[in-house]
Amino acid sequence: MRTRWVAIPVALIVFWLIALTAADDAKAGNPASPIYGVTVPDGYRSWELIAPAREAAPFDELRVVLGNDIAVRAYRNGTLPFPDGSVLVKLAWKEVQSPDFASASIPGAATTVQVMVKDSKKYASSGGWGFGRFIDGVPADEVQHRTCFACHEARVKNRDYVFTRLAP
Amino acid sequence: MRTRWVAIPVALIVFWLIALTAADDAKAGNPASPIYGVTVPDGYRSWELIAPAREAAPFDELRVVLGNDIAVRAYRNGTLPFPDGSVLVKLAWKEVQSPDFASASIPGAATTVQVMVKDSKKYASSGGWGFGRFIDGVPADEVQHRTCFACHEARVKNRDYVFTRLAP
Numbered sequence: 001m002r003t004r005w006v007a008i009p010v011a012l013i014v015f016w017l018i019a020l021t022a023a024d025d026a027k028a029g030n031p032a033s034p035i036y037g038v039t040v041p042d043g044y045r046s047w048e049l050i051a052p053a054r055e056a057a058p059f060d061e062l063r064v065v066l067g068n069d070i071a072v073r074a075y076r077n078g079t080l081p082f083p084d085g086s087v088l089v090k091l092a093w094k095e096v097q098s099p100d101f102a103s104a105s106i107p108g109a110a111t112t113v114q115v116m117v118k119d120s121k122k123y124a125s126s127g128g129w130g131f132g133r134f135i136d137g138v139p140a141d142e143v144q145h146r147t148c149f150a151c152h153e154a155r156v157k158n159r160d161y162v163f164t165r166l167a168p
Numbered sequence: 169m170r171t172r173w174v175a176i177p178v179a180l181i182v183f184w185l186i187a188l189t190a191a192d193d194a195k196a197g198n199p200a201s202p203i204y205g206v207t208v209p210d211g212y213r214s215w216e217l218i219a220p221a222r223e224a225a226p227f228d229e230l231r232v233v234l235g236n237d238i239a240v241r242a243y244r245n246g247t248l249p250f251p252d253g254s255v256l257v258k259l260a261w262k263e264v265q266s267p268d269f270a271s272a273s274i275p276g277a278a279t280t281v282q283v284m285v286k287d288s289k290k291y292a293s294s295g296g297w298g299f300g301r302f303i304d305g306v307p308a309d310e311v312q313h314r315t316c317f318a319c320h321e322a323r324v325k326n327r328d329y330v331f332t333r334l335a336p
Contacts (some may be wrong), residue, residue: 045217052220052230054263056271062220064232064335093335095222100323100331103224107335155268163268167232167261167275 031134034142038117038132041068044089048072051167054095062107063092065164071118081128081160086118088162111135116162127153127161199302202310206285206300209236212257216240219335222263230275231260233332239286249296249328254286256330279303284330295321295329 030039047066055061067075071086092114093107113134120128131148133140152161159165198207215234223229235243239254260282261275281302288296299316301308320329327333 048214049217049232049234049259051275052232052261053266053275054222054230054273056273059271062222064217064220066217091217091335093220098221098331103227104331105222105224106333107219107221110336163266163272165274167259168278 031137031139033115033130033132033134033139033145035145036117036123036126036130036132038115038130040113040115040132040134040137041087041089044068044087044115047089049167050075050088051164053164055092059092059111060095061092061111062095062105063090065090075166081120082118082162084118084120084128086116088116088164090114090164112140113137127157129161199305199307201283201298201300201302201307201313203313204285204291204294204298204300206283206298208281208283208300208302208305209255209257212236212255212283215257217335218243218256219332221332223260227260227279228263229260229279230263230273231258233258243334249288250286250330252286252288252296254284256284256332258282258332280308281305295325297329 030042032039044066047068050065050067050072053063053065055063066089068085068087070083071088073079074082074086090113092111094109094111095105096108098104098106115132115134117123117130117132118128119130123130126149129149129152131145133144133148139145149161152163156163198210200207212234215236218233218235218240221231221233223231234257236253236255238251239256241247242250242254258281260279262277262279263273264276266272266274283300283302285291285298285300286296287298291298294317297317297320299313301312301316307313317329320331324331
């Protein structure tokens with residue numbers, strides 16, 4: 001009988017410790033992309049607009065690139081290469097017909113969130129940029145991440161590997 | 169000779185006063201829309217993203233709606249009607265082919281900036297919203313501004329006259 005009175009609070013404490021650890025994991029644990037270890041940055045949804053874009057078939061997406069303060073300042077001043085600490089986030093949604101206006105299309109379901117982080121030392125072998133591609137917060141696989149830099153390098157090396165221009 | 173020595177500093181002071189007045193005018197003087205007296209709000213380019221959209225022909229535009237803090241909070245919390253002080257700004261650009269990617273289109277020249285300001289008393293006769301449509305910072309004419317509320321009222325009265333939904 002006495003052991004039961006001890007066992008119950010001990011069990012409760014153990015459960016509480018497990019719960020705490022799990023909560024910490026979830027908090028610290030924005031999962032990182034393969035190869036680069038890039039995560040979805042906290043608070044990016046409040047960052048400043050760089051530009052929208054549209055991707056035709058097979059994507060059929062509306063997209064918007066947002067940038068953190070360092071990146072926005074670099075864009076405004078035309079600073080190339082982007083300074084370390086620059087972060088760009090591209091949000092993408094399926095492009096769907098507006099129910100309110102025949103000629104308009106609007107964001108449907110969110111598809112991917114793509115992140116570029118500038119760290120010229122850490123990412124020296126990929127033009128100073130680390131890449132992350134996330135679906136519902138989960139990083140895409142390593143095979144997909146192998147394609148990021150090759151494409152940026154082939155097409156926009158002269159703009160520090162960044163496709164998106166600041167919208168006027 | 170003596171008059172010249174007086175005239176030069178007097179002239180300089182006069183020029184300085186004129187310059188000050190002109191600078192004040194430029195600062196205060198975001199021109200206001202007809203009917204509503206709505207201006208392009210300072211600093212709106214740093215506001216938070218509500219959603220992108222696309223307008224097909226004859227517009228062929230990419231668009232992005234940004235909102236001030238009051239509007240963003242209302243969107244997040246699903247607050248309808250929007251509280252007084254809510255401001256929405258829609259930026260629009262010609263949709264042009266990306267030179268870097270065959271399937272992508274991007275912002276070309278800026279076309280219009282459109283503003284909605286919530287003030288349930290001042291704009292009681294137009295659902296609580298004041299409207300402004302600007303081209304290169306210059307308000308469109310009164311005829312164009314007569315069309316704003318009629319269209320919003322006909323199509324999205326049940327969402328407090330606001331077309332744009334928060335992108336997921």
